[in-house]
Amino acid sequence: MSTGKDAPMPNAIARHRPASARWRRLRLLRRSPFTATMAIVLAIIALTALVVPPFIADAAEQQNLALRFVEPFSLDHGIAYLLGADALGRPMLLQLVMGARTSLMIAVSAVVLAGLIGYAIGMFSAYVGGWVDAALMRIADIIHTVPSLLLALAILYVLQPSVTNLILVLVFTRTPMYMRVARARTLEVREGVFVEAARAIGSRRSRIILHDIRPLVTPTILTVAMLEIATVILTAAGLSFLGIGLQRPDVDWGMMVADGRGYLSSAWWVTVFPGVAVVITALAANVLSNWLRAIEDPTQSHLFAKPLPAEAPAPTSSANLGSLS
Amino acid sequence: MITFLARRVLSSIVALAGVMVIVFFLARLTGSPANLYLPEEASEEAIRQFNENYGLNDPIWVQFARFVGDTLRLDFGDSIRQQRPAIEAVLAVFPHTLSLALVAMICAIVISVVLGCLAAFYSFKLVDRLITVSSLTTASIPDFWFALVGILFFAVQLGVLPTSGTGSAASWILPVATLILAPVGVLTQVVRGAMIDAMNSGYIQNARARGFGQNRLLFRHGLRNAALPIITVAGDRAVGMINGAIIVDTVFAWPGVGGLIVRSVLDRDFAVIQAGVFVIGVAVILFNILIDLTYALVDPRVRVS
Numbered sequence: 001m002s003t004g005k006d007a008p009m010p011n012a013i014a015r016h017r018p019a020s021a022r023w024r025r026l027r028l029l030r031r032s033p034f035t036a037t038m039a040i041v042l043a044i045i046a047l048t049a050l051v052v053p054p055f056i057a058d059a060a061e062q063q064n065l066a067l068r069f070v071e072p073f074s075l076d077h078g079i080a081y082l083l084g085a086d087a088l089g090r091p092m093l094l095q096l097v098m099g100a101r102t103s104l105m106i107a108v109s110a111v112v113l114a115g116l117i118g119y120a121i122g123m124f125s126a127y128v129g130g131w132v133d134a135a136l137m138r139i140a141d142i143i144h145t146v147p148s149l150l151l152a153l154a155i156l157y158v159l160q161p162s163v164t165n166l167i168l169v170l171v172f173t174r175t176p177m178y179m180r181v182a183r184a185r186t187l188e189v190r191e192g193v194f195v196e197a198a199r200a201i202g203s204r205r206s207r208i209i210l211h212d213i214r215p216l217v218t219p220t221i222l223t224v225a226m227l228e229i230a231t232v233i234l235t236a237a238g239l240s241f242l243g244i245g246l247q248r249p250d251v252d253w254g255m256m257v258a259d260g261r262g263y264l265s266s267a268w269w270v271t272v273f274p275g276v277a278v279v280i281t282a283l284a285a286n287v288l289s290n291w292l293r294a295i296e297d298p299t300q301s302h303l304f305a306k307p308l309p310a311e312a313p314a315p316t317s318s319a320n321l322g323s324l325s
Numbered sequence: 326m327i328t329f330l331a332r333r334v335l336s337s338i339v340a341l342a343g344v345m346v347i348v349f350f351l352a353r354l355t356g357s358p359a360n361l362y363l364p365e366e367a368s369e370e371a372i373r374q375f376n377e378n379y380g381l382n383d384p385i386w387v388q389f390a391r392f393v394g395d396t397l398r399l400d401f402g403d404s405i406r407q408q409r410p411a412i413e414a415v416l417a418v419f420p421h422t423l424s425l426a427l428v429a430m431i432c433a434i435v436i437s438v439v440l441g442c443l444a445a446f447y448s449f450k451l452v453d454r455l456i457t458v459s460s461l462t463t464a465s466i467p468d469f470w471f472a473l474v475g476i477l478f479f480a481v482q483l484g485v486l487p488t489s490g491t492g493s494a495a496s497w498i499l500p501v502a503t504l505i506l507a508p509v510g511v512l513t514q515v516v517r518g519a520m521i522d523a524m525n526s527g528y529i530q531n532a533r534a535r536g537f538g539q540n541r542l543l544f545r546h547g548l549r550n551a552a553l554p555i556i557t558v559a560g561d562r563a564v565g566m567i568n569g570a571i572i573v574d575t576v577f578a579w580p581g582v583g584g585l586i587v588r589s590v591l592d593r594d595f596a597v598i599q600a601g602v603f604v605i606g607v608a609v610i611l612f613n614i615l616i617d618l619t620y621a622l623v624d625p626r627v628r629v630s
Binding site: 034138139141142146147148149150153154155157158230234237238241242254257261264265268271272274275278279282283285286287290 | 336339340343344347348351352354355457458461462464465466467468469470471473474476477481564565567568571572575583586587590591598602605
């Protein structure tokens with residue numbers, strides 16, 4: 001007669017699995033030089049955005065009209081002016097780092113919050129079913145139908161631009177997507193034999209959702225969230241560009257592009273560099289999420305597990321994934 | 326098929342109604358138009374008169390009831406800024422947005438089908454990797470920045486394209502390129518995936534065994550069967566183009582609905598915001614019906630069920 005302690009605990013297995021899976025991913029990453037490079041690039045950007053800003057905050061805001069529109073790629077005025085200066089003589093390089101902090105903070109907070117909320121509501125909606133489910137999904141549809149930029153514009157106009165409000169708006173417009181994904185995945189998982197088994201041994205509903213279904217919905221949501229980082233960075237930059245995202249002294253890349261717009265023909269670097277920063281960051285996030293989707297997909301993962309055979313067996317389903325390595 | 330369409334239309338109308346309600350209250354939260362349109366020293370009487378003219382004196386729920394009634398009769402009220410019916414103001418610029426979106430969508434589909442087929446044909450080879458990397462890159466470029474760099478390079482530096490305007494064919498190039506940037510990246514990947522699926526299926530093996538040429542395999546058999554997911558995603562992206570249209574209207578001074586609505590939000594021109602969102606909403610619904618009909622055209626199974 002085994003007690004609960006002696007029996008192999010499903011939880012222990014579940015806890016063990018992510019760790020080994022993480023190592024597997026790292027090993028796989030070594031086999032994909034391009035993706036690995038992009039991962040390192042993203043890590044460097046994130047680390048810079050996290051560590052450097054407190055040390056340069058004052059220098060970045062330092063206006064110096066004598067250095068107005070200093071040309072980039074020259075060390076005459078010190079390393080801070082390597083990428084030139086803007087209309088008020090502020091060093092572009094330091095502004096970009098400050099912008100990196102704001103842009104990444106907004107993107108990560110929005111993705112995490114929207115992900116958690118959508119994840120919870122989606123699973124709840126699928127499990128409860130009935131009119132609650134129908135109502136929640138209709139609301140998601142409505143939010144999804146309005147062009148997100150228009151919705152964000154109207155809300156931000158009411159709320160006044162600020163980092164917090166920008167995050168709130170992004171969470172509001174991006175949550176429905178997670179709701180749908182979490183709901184669809186829950187409905188799929190719910191049909192599994194193990195859920196039936198859990199029900200048969202008398203598990204409560206809440207336990208089934210949290211212990212049996214949730215672990216299988218989580219990876220799907222994480223993959224989607226990774227993909228969303230790039231989208232949210234682009235959307236936030238767009239809102240700041242339109243002048244409704246942030247206000248000085250907060251600065252992000254979209255705002256910097258908007259600042260440079262008036263001087264496009266005389267000082268191209270003020271417009272170009274912040275955009276390049278967005279492209280590099282979004283591309284790194286996109287490449288990483290593309291790769292993540294590929295290795296999570298059983299029909300593709302073998303391509304990464306060993307060197308490509310001469311005649312690679314092509315995947316048979318859900319193959320709309322990239323073939324980066 | 327008919328029941329399916331009817332249900333789709335019905336649920337879209339419910340969604341549109343929800344959107345209109347949100348827009349109504351959101352617009353009124355932005356503040357009173359009287360503060361914008363009347364001089365600061367305007368008398369109480371003048372403000373009251375102004376609000377009276379636009380029905381803004383009544384309690385919000387009375388305004389809402391009137392709004393519901395008017396909207397059902399397709400009466401959106403008058404634009405404060407333009408001093409003419411709001412729907413007229415919207416319909417005057419709508420063709421610019423519609424034609425731009427149509428041209429952009431056609432370009433996006435053609436480009437992604439070509440690139441996606443190439444990638445699928447050479448799957449897991451160099452060509453495929455290059456196409457995948459480029460499609461991920463285009464999906465990572467902010468459209469507003471691309472538009473500005475386009476102006477910088479082609480208009481300011483080379484002087485071959487105009488910075489704004491709608492007249493000449495050249496003035497369409499940058500706006501269309503800006504609009505298709507994001508859709509092309511996503512669509513190419515979808516075409517590639519769908520084509521790889523299709524080319525690996527039994528009927529293609531069979532056709533190949535019967536000795537049909539590669540072109541026939543690719544276009545007659547492969548592409549036709551890959552069409553469904555492509556249409557679905559293309560439809561989804563077309564709706565997303567409204568975001569891009571706002572940017573194009575702003576950067577290239579394109580006289581479209583997106584820019585008009587943005588200006589109306591800033592101008593607190595409630596009637597125009599509501600009419601604009603309504604027109605876009607109806608366009609989206611009609612477009613979705615068109616997509617559903619295309620399904621039926623491409624896939625005989627849909628026609629039967």
